[in-house]
Amino acid sequence: MEPVARFRSVVVDCPDPVALAGFYAAVVGGTPRVEEDDWVVLEAPGVPRLAFNRAPGYTPPEWPRADRNAQQFHLDLDAGSTWEEVDAAQERVLALGARPLDLEEGEDKDFRVFADPAGHPFCLCRIARP
Structure with a gap:
């Protein structure tokens, strides 16, 4: 069966996209690219593209709780x-x-x-x- 679309990226909501992209660049490699004030992309060899999106009012997940603000991924x-x-x-x-x-x-x-x-x-x- 022919796929409907191709995988583009995993988008991560966060309060500070530049800082979080920098953290993951240090962990998996690559160089963050700021595309907008609230959108940063990280592409590294052998890693799916990660994008970081500023989310106003962001509340982090609580691991391993499933009853309140559960882990999204x-x-x-x-x-x-x-x-x-x-x-x-x-x-x-x-x-x-x-x-x-x-x-x-x-x-x-x-x-x-x-x-x-x-x-x-x-x-x-x-x-x-x-």
């Missing part, structure tokens, strides 16, 4: 194949302004959950290698 980011690599990525995102939400480890859990500076959840995932 989250990003999964590959952080390496070893826990040492994930640990290093964790140190870097925390230094950039991320906040830990769930750092619990377990045999069946290959990710750690953080909030970006605007409060959106994202995961640093350990890539399982065969």
Whole structure:
């Protein structure tokens, strides 16, 4: 079946698009491009295009609550194949302004959950290698 449209970008609402685009540029690469005062685009090699939109009155999601202002989406980011690599990525995102939400480890859990500076959840995932 012929698709109706092609994927363009993931748009993230936030209070400060320039700051949040800068955070994700430091995490995944690329250079933010301000297109309007309230619209910033980040394109990085191998990453879907991310756009950041100023949302007046923005209220961040509350993870993991589903009863009030639930998470609308989250990003999964590959952080390496070893826990040492994930640990290093964790140190870097925390230094950039991320906040830990769930750092619990377990045999069946290959990710750690953080909030970006605007409060959106994202995961640093350990890539399982065969």
